Amino acid sequence: MTDAEPANPPYVPPGTGWPHDPAAPDTPVAHGPEDVRSLAAQAPTLPELMARQSVCRACPRLVEWREKIAVQRRRAFAKETYWGRPIAGWGDEEPRVLIVGLAPAAHGGNRTGRIFTGDRSGDWLFASLYRVGLAASPTSVTAADDQRLLRTRMLATVRCAPPDNKPTPAERDCCSPWLVREVTETAESVRAIVVLGGYAWQAVWPALREAGYDLPRPRPAFGHGVEAELPRGGRSGALLLGCYHPSQQNTFTGRVTEDMLDDVFIRARDRALPS
Numbered sequence: 593m594t595d596a597e598p599a600n601p602p603y604v605p606p607g608t609g610w611p612h613d614p615a616a617p618d619t620p621v622a623h624g625p626e627d628v629r630s631l632a633a634q635a636p637t638l639p640e641l642m643a644r645q646s647v648c649r650a651c652p653r654l655v656e657w658r659e660k661i662a663v664q665r666r667r668a669f670a671k672e673t674y675w676g677r678p679i680a681g682w683g684d685e686e687p688r689v690l691i692v693g694l695a696p697a698a699h700g701g702n703r704t705g706r707i708f709t710g711d712r713s714g715d716w717l718f719a720s721l722y723r724v725g726l727a728a729s730p731t732s733v734t735a736a737d738d739q740r741l742l743r744t745r746m747l748a749t750v751r752c753a754p755p756d757n758k759p760t761p762a763e764r765d766c767c768s769p770w771l772v773r774e775v776t777e778t779a780e781s782v783r784a785i786v787v788l789g790g791y792a793w794q795a796v797w798p799a800l801r802e803a804g805y806d807l808p809r810p811r812p813a814f815g816h817g818v819e820a821e822l823p824r825g826g827r828s829g830a831l832l833l834g835c836y837h838p839s840q841q842n843t844f845t846g847r848v849t850e851d852m853l854d855d856v857f858i859r860a861r862d863r864a865l866p867s
Contacts (some may be wrong), residue, residue, distance in 0.1 A: 595792060602659035602660075603662055604673065604674075604675050604677060604705070605617075606647050606677075610675070610735075611705070611734070611736035612682075612706070614646050615692055617645060619643045620644060620647075621647045621649055621776060622649065623650060623852060625766045628767070631644045632644070632770050632773040633769065635773065636852070637776075638777050641680075641770070641773055641774060641777065642681060642682075644770075645679075645680040645770045646678055646680045647678070648770070649749065651752065651763045651766055653755070653760070654750075654753070654754055655750035655752070658677070658678075658698075658702050658753050659676050661676070661753065662674035662675070662703075669703055671814075676753075679701045679746060681707075681719050681746060681747035682707065682741070682745070682747075683741035683745035683746050685745075685778075686778070686781040687743055687744050687785065688743040688744070688781060688783050688785065688865055689726060689743060689744040689782070689783070689785075689860050689864045690744075690747070690778060690782045690785045690786070690787045691717075691745070691814050692749060692771075692785065692786070692787045692788065692792050692848040693707060693708065693788045694748060694789055694792045695749065695750045695752065695754050696748060696752065696860070697711040697713065698753040700713070700714060702753035704734050704735050706734075708732065709733065709734065709739075710732070710733055712840050715731065716843055716848070716853065718731055719731070719850070720838075720857055721857060722738065723850075723854055723856045724854055725861060726741065726743070726744045726857060726861060727740070727742060728740040728741075728742060743864070745778060747775075749768075749769060749791070749796060749799075750763060750795075751767055752767075764795055766831070768795070768798060772799045774840075775796075776803040776804070776821060778807070779803050779804065779830075782830050782864070783829075784859075784864040785822070785830050785860075786856060786857065786860050787807055787814075787835065788836075788837045788838070789837035789839075793814040793834055800822060804824050805822040805823070805824045805830070806820065808821070808822075812834075814834050815834050816835060816836045816848075816852060816856070817834065817835075817855070817856060818833070818834035819832065819833055820832040829867070831859075831863045833856055833859060835856040836848045
């Protein structure tokens with residue numbers, strides 16, 4: 593970008609026509625942990641919860657980082673307007689499969705406005721979901737494409753892109769009420785929960801407890817293919833599955849292969865959508 597070119601705004605303002613923006617100009621904004629707890633608990637519907645997630649400004653370091661990246665941008669995306677805001681959950685509102693990741697990528701979800709959309713991790717993830725029948729397309733490039741999740745929903749434990757992909761414990765805890773409410777709102781329909789990576793595995797347990805799931809003791813350590821039954825309210829609840837994150841480091845080194853991803857999602861699909 594030259595000095596003669598106008599800078600993009602640091603983030604897409606809510607209600608300005610961005611594809612699938614869940615928020616409106618008057619959506620209430622969280623400015624600290626207490627606001628997050630209150631606004632998450634009081635959201636009257638799942639769509640309103642998504643709207644409130646998408647305008648959150650509760651973590652100063654994350655707000656500064658995501659908006660800085662939205663202005664500086666990667667050379668390949670220099671002419672694009674970055675989303676630059678928190679990433680709300682998306683997919684089926686009554687999912688059978690829930691997929692939980694760590695956080696949006698700086699030039700992936702933070703750019704496109706949708707988790708795992710427009711980055712290489714997403715390339716692997718959506719290809720696998722498509723192969724096993726949980727996504728309508730093998731790719732997801734922009735929030736305006738035709739991708740649809742089939743009886744599936746995606747969300748992240750932290751909704752803003754963090755520096756070095758490492759949120760602080762305080763940022764994770766501040767964001768947790770968004771996760772708790774979303775897991776709770778979808779618990780009646782969910783029958784399989786796939787957790788991508790060790791960080792998300794650690795972060796999701798408090799949300800599962802708050803959502804009414806009965807947690808096993810001792811808690812199983814994270815690993816690829818690790819499973820745990822999560823009854824809820826005295827009934828069969830959901831099967832929790834660990835899955836290595838399809839990060840570039842994992843896919844380039846062969847720690848994660850297509851077959852490994854497919855095996856986990858086939859297990860989740862067969863549990864959640866028995867034939």
